[in-house]
Structures are given as C-alpha cells and as structure tokens.
Amino acid sequence: xxxxxxxxxxxxxxxxxxxxxxxxxxxxxxxxxxxxxxxxxxxxxxxxxxxxxxxxxxxxxxxxxxxxxxxxxxxxxxxxxxxxxxxxxxxxxxxxxxxxxxxxxxxxxxxxxxxxxxxxxxxxxxxxxxxxxxxxxxxxxxxxxxxxxxxxxxxxxxxxxxxxxxxxxxxxxxxxxxxxxxxxxxxxxxxxxxxxxxxxxxxxxxxxxxxxxxxxxxxxxxxxxxxxxxxxxxxxxxxxxxxxxxxxxxxxxxxxxxxxxxxxxxxxxxxxxxxxxxxxxxxxxxxxxxxxxxxxxxxxxxxxxxxxxxxxxxxxxxxxxxxxxxxxxxxxxxxxxxxxxxxxxxxxxxxxxxxxxxxxxxxxx
Numbered sequence: 001x002x003x004x005x006x007x008x009x010x011x012x013x014x015x016x017x018x019x020x021x022x023x024x025x026x027x028x029x030x031x032x033x034x035x036x037x038x039x040x041x042x043x044x045x046x047x048x049x050x051x052x053x054x055x056x057x058x059x060x061x062x063x064x065x066x067x068x069x070x071x072x073x074x075x076x077x078x079x080x081x082x083x084x085x086x087x088x089x090x091x092x093x094x095x096x097x098x099x100x101x102x103x104x105x106x107x108x109x110x111x112x113x114x115x116x117x118x119x120x121x122x123x124x125x126x127x128x129x130x131x132x133x134x135x136x137x138x139x140x141x142x143x144x145x146x147x148x149x150x151x152x153x154x155x156x157x158x159x160x161x162x163x164x165x166x167x168x169x170x171x172x173x174x175x176x177x178x179x180x181x182x183x184x185x186x187x188x189x190x191x192x193x194x195x196x197x198x199x200x201x202x203x204x205x206x207x208x209x210x211x212x213x214x215x216x217x218x219x220x221x222x223x224x225x226x227x228x229x230x231x232x233x234x235x236x237x238x239x240x241x242x243x244x245x246x247x248x249x250x251x252x253x254x255x256x257x258x259x260x261x262x263x264x265x266x267x268x269x270x271x272x273x274x275x276x277x278x279x280x281x282x283x284x285x286x287x288x289x290x291x292x293x294x295x296x297x298x299x300x301x302x303x304x305x306x307x308x309x310x311x312x313x314x315x316x317x318x319x320x321x322x323x324x325x326x327x328x329x330x331x332x333x334x335x336x337x338x339x340x341x342x343x344x345x346x347x348x349x350x351x352x353x354x355x356x357x358x359x360x361x362x363x364x365x
Contacts, residue, residue: 033165036224107150
C-alpha cells in the first residue's frame with residue numbers, strides 16, 4: 001500500500017494545474033503519477049488558462065546533450081568564440097511572449113541531459129538563454145514503483161516541488177469524456193466500473209483488479225484513461241470492423257478481461273433508440289430494458305446535444321426512471337460541460353428543473 005500521508009495529499013489534475021498557475025513561474029513542479037493518467041494534458045489545461053503564453057512540449061526521452069548545448073560559432077572582432085543553442089522545442093527562441101514549458105517524461109531523460117537541465121529547473125536559464133518574464137516550467141514523470149525507468153538523483157529532486165498525482169476517478173473522467181467524443185458504451189462501462197481507475201498501489205494482490213497495470217503481474221495491455229480513449233476510437237469503428245476484429249483490437253488495447261467486459265456494453269447498443277428516433281418521436285421512442293442501456297442513452301445524448309435536440313430529448317427523458325433523469329441533469333450541471341448554456345436556457349429543461357429540484361444531487365456520490 002502506498003504511503004498514507006502521500007496518498008492523503010495526492011492531487012487531481014485540476015489541482016495540479018492550480019498549483020502550477022500559482023508557483024510555476026518561480027519554481028518547477030514535478031508531477032509524479034501513474035502512466036496514462038493524463039499528466040501531460042496539464043499543458044493544455046494551462047494553455048487554456050493562460051492564452052497569452054506559448055505552450056512548449058519538450059519530449060525529454062528524445063533529447064541528448066546536443067539538443068541542449070549545440071555549439072554555434074561567433075566572432076567578436078578578431079576573437080572567435082563558441083555559444084550554445086538549445087533545441088527549438090524548449091521555446092527559448094520566443095522573446096516577445098512568456099512560455100509554458102513542459103519537460104515530459106523527465107525521469108526517463110539521459111543522466112547527462114538531466115545534469116544539463118538542473119539550472120533550467122531551478123534558475124529558469126539554459127546556458128546564456130533566460131526565459132521571458134512570467135514563463136512557467138513544469139515536468140512530468142512516472143512513479144518509480146511502476147518500474148518503467150524513471151529515476152531522479154537527490155540533488156535533482158531538491159531543485160523541484162514534487163507532488164504525487166492521484167489516479168483520476170471515473171466521476172472526474174466522465175465529464176471529460178462527454179466533451180471529447182468518448183463512445184457511450186465506454187462511458188457506461190466506466191460509470192459502472194470504478195475499479196478501472198484504481199492505482200496498483202492500492203491493490204496488494206493483482207488478481208483483485210484484473211483490469212489495471214500491476215508491476216507484480218506483467219499484463220501486456222491494461223486499462224488507463226489513455227487506453228480507454230483508444231478503446232473508444234475503436235468502438236466508434238464497430239460498423240466497419242465487425243465484432244471479431246474489434247474484440248481482438250480491444251484485447252491489445254485494454255487487455256483480455258477489459259475487452260470482453262466492454263464488448264458486453266457495446267452489444268447493448270441494440271437496445272438503444274437511435275438519436276433520430278428520439279428527435280422525431282420522443283413520446284414513442286423505445287425505452288431500453290436494462291439500466292446500463294439507459295445510462296448509455298443519457299451519455300450519448302449529453303455528448304451529441306444540439307439546439308434542435310434539447311426539447312425532444314426532454315420530452316423523452318421524462319419517460320425514463322428518476323435515476324436516469326437525475327444523471328442527465330447532473331451531467332448538464334457538471335463543470336465545463338460544453339453544451340451547458342444551450343440546455344439550461346431551454347424552456348423544457350427549465351420546466352423540468354422547477355418540478356424536480358430534489359433530484360439534482362441524486363446521482364452524485
């Protein structure tokens with residue numbers, strides 16, 4: 001089991017973003033967490049919060065010392081001398097705007113590169129190059145306990161603020177999935193199976209969670225938020241792939257157990273009314289018989305919402321059970337839901353909300 005204090009004060013991705021926004025121009029924050037959990041997505045979150053900054057993604061695994069200290073010959077009168085120029089990825093050629101530099105996979109960097117980057121992480125300077133004012137630096141790395149080659153020496157760690165990034169929970173991932181085109185069957189499975197998002201450090205016996213990575217059981221494929229996104233891309237191609245090819249590809253993406261369990265949700269799609277059926281005949285469109293299929297209808301509708309679909313869907317929604325209704329409304333009210341304003345200003349939604357305020361929190365646990 002992981003250290004209790006570290007686990008208690010582990011941060012979610014939003015909290016990591018807030019920490020870097022506040023201190024990142026002074027100190028380098030190192031995000032240390034499970035693979036495939038979205039650590040590098042913090043760069044996009046910061047870029048959205050700071051539109052005046054230029055995001056710079058530095059892939060540390062591809063860098064060698066020459067990428068940091070490439071010699072450039074200069075002359076001062078009759079005296080020649082050598083200056084050093086860094087790789088373009090570092091963004092140090094940008095002078096008119098502050099940058100957000102992410103040193104991705106910092107722990108896997110060659111030792112000589114880590115040594116060359118120590119001044120950058122502490123003093124915001126690389127050779128003769130200084131970052132523009134208000135620039136931010138942060139780094140990411142995997143947990144050493146994962147055994148994938150991440151290692152930092154004490155003097156390197158002492159130059160950074162190191163925080164443990166907890167695994168994203170399914171309740172946090174679902175709103176992101178709704179805004180990013182994740183297939184409704186994957187969303188439904190994720191909602192019903194919270195253990196997909198557990199960390200191996202909380203699972204002593206790997207057989208207790210057959211879905212996730214565990215260093216004591218070398219699964220070639222497993223579930224992470226990243227591999228769930230890839231699985232969604234595959235499921236979106238079901239009509240052209242067929243179930244045999246799809247299942248084989250899912251096994252190679254999220255593992256045997258995950259693939260078979262997800263396919264059970266994929267096959268529920270036959271119970272779902274089509275979007276056009278709901279839009280054109282909301283009072284007679286098919287109502288799924290299983291709870292999981294109802295969940296998938298709600299998630300699909302949240303993800304594909306449009307202005308001309310809100311009213312008919314609200315007419316259809318009242319035919320579902322109260323749990324499904326509450327799930328839809330809590331989805332609309334979720335932070336950053338992209339269609340929130342469109343739905344909340346609809347007359348049918350407003351009418352429903354006034355009658356059913358007691359259901360607002362029904363699906364929040």
